[in-house]
Amino acid sequence: MSVGDYIRESQIWKSIFRHPAPHDRRNRVVVMLTNFFLHLHPVSVKKQGIALSYTWCMGGITFFLFLVETITGVLLMFYYRPTLEWAFNDIRSLRDVTTLGIMREIHRWGAHAMVITVWLHMYRVFLTGSYKPPREFNWVVGVLLLVLTLLLSFTGYLLPWDQLAIWAITVGSNMARATPFLGSEGPGFQLLNVGGFDLITSASDARFLLLGARDVGESTLNRFYILHCVAIPLVVAGLIAIHFWRVRKDGGISQPL
């Protein structure tokens, strides 16, 4: 008996994998139904629906990149401290001394790649007309995922706390100052005024809400850290679940009628 067979025959292995590697039709059906991860998929699909030249696998790749970002991100969280004192130094030591500091590289390139693949996924969904009934709502969920993907990337951009980071966030968040009614330099903010006092000032406007201060500073770092590592990923994970569920409920990947 080979080592492989020995392992596959053991009680431990069998308790984990309820089924041997499937080689016939019946078992290939059963494996899809009895494996937690595989049961995300249907048992059988139309051939063209999963052809690479049709879906470009872009949704799947985006999801995979999301998982890569989650795993590398958690590993980075063991090292990184989101304070003015440590943020930059922690990133620098990830680059210079830390074993497996390459996690930062993978995390950053994975983030760029995810932005690109989510665009391409949308591109393919549009070009195949897959947003048409009955898939309208899943497209809307998709647009939300697109925004959140960009926001994930944006909030993460600040964390290295180098010149690139703080000025990109400064430029990006300056826009919030111009929010109509809610920005201290936006049209109509004077209307929110009680007894001669402006409710909207640079210490209470939309930008302040985002940054936690008048300028990009320590409270911004804290806010972006929480948004980046906890709040947005949770929402994205929830929306992805809905997205996948809807793909199945809407009749699988789109097909010519």
Place this chain on the structure above:
Amino acid sequence: MHSHPDLTSSVIQGLGAFYLVLFLMNAIYTYFSFKKGGHSKFLERLTGQEIPAAAMWALYSAFLLMIAVAHLTSTSSPNAFLFKLPEWVKYYVDVIVADPVSFSVLSVVLFALMILLREWWVKPVVAWILLNVSVIALGLSMTDWDFRQIVGKPDNVPIVAMLFIVGFFTWLYFRRAIENDKRIDEGRDVFEKEDNEKILVWPDLVYTELMCMVILTVILVAWGILLHAPLEEPGSAVKTPNPSKAPWYFLGLQEMLVYYDPWLAGVVFPSVILVGLMAIPYIDFNKGGNGYYSFKERWFAISTFLFGFLPLWVAMIILGTFLRGPNWNMFGPFEYWDVHKLEVLYNVNLSEYFWLYSPEWTPWVGAMPVAPPDASLPQQARIIFLREAPGFIAVIVYLAVLPPLMAMTLFRTYFLRMGFLRFMVFSNLLLMMLALPIKMVLRWAFNLKYIIAIPEWFINV
């Protein structure tokens, strides 16, 4: 002006590897061309002989190999190295590209050609030649110091890759769509319907996914090893870099700031883009083209979307990333980012055009109304509205009068099928999308600054 070396021996070595990859790609292509057989019609007309296409590709690949070897084994001084972009080419490219007008005209013309010549450029040979031309152009451009500074920034590498990837998928789309358009014309089934039996997810899909994951992991790890993530100096609130740029995927929005104030470019338009995207399934009433690639059945929807994605989004990111330098001035790809480059901008508001430059034949216009310093708020408001009346009228006409006109003329069938509400949403979204190119043209042609200018209340349009 600056004394940085265009070529160093490490750049030459790097380019050697680059051309070696291109050689390998073409060697593979030659092999497939050989298996397929056939000869080039173009060469036959030229020489009167049937020259196998594969022979030409073999010749070309051999040439690339020679170039690669010449780079890899070069011992001459980098200054004397032969393969580099001639200065006059750089000069003309800079002149054409470093100007928002010609850049935008170029991107729109390319877009139009892409759609009009789609049957020509989707042919694999043509696409392959176009790919080779752009790869070689990239390689040659790398022999320029300034070009390397900006394209070689670690954060910008993905954008260069994205260009090729978007190009590839656009090609793939058109190829599939044209094939299906032909089939539909001939009354046959579309490609996706043919040979479409049910198959089991295990093994077909599961293995595809596994392979995707393995390949992607390899790519990410290799990318991480080869290219360091950027880390600049520690952040400092007092040292403002020039230029300060938003993250690259927002540079299209930052570019809009040149033409519109932050409340529009940074808040209103992004929101409209998102709402507009979400509205697409509800305003596109066309039942055709659902679940397969096609162009003819949905040419308007596709062209509009491609216009929004390619010239208005991707091209603006290119512009913002590679061509915007200090003081947000525009620089050519081979131009030194000189902080002192001066661009005199003298922009004029619509109200100033109207009140200050009104010609003799409109004597009724009179002088520009100005509120006295001690005016009460209602008084002030009246004068401001009067002053900006031309702009208000223009905007109202654009957003409220144009849609009904569209409904009665060009978009009559759309209006009838969509109903009032949907048509209004559709036409307003379309007009908002065109607001950017329109303002650009107005700026370039008339130096128009604001259509409505009320700096008193931060309302500038």
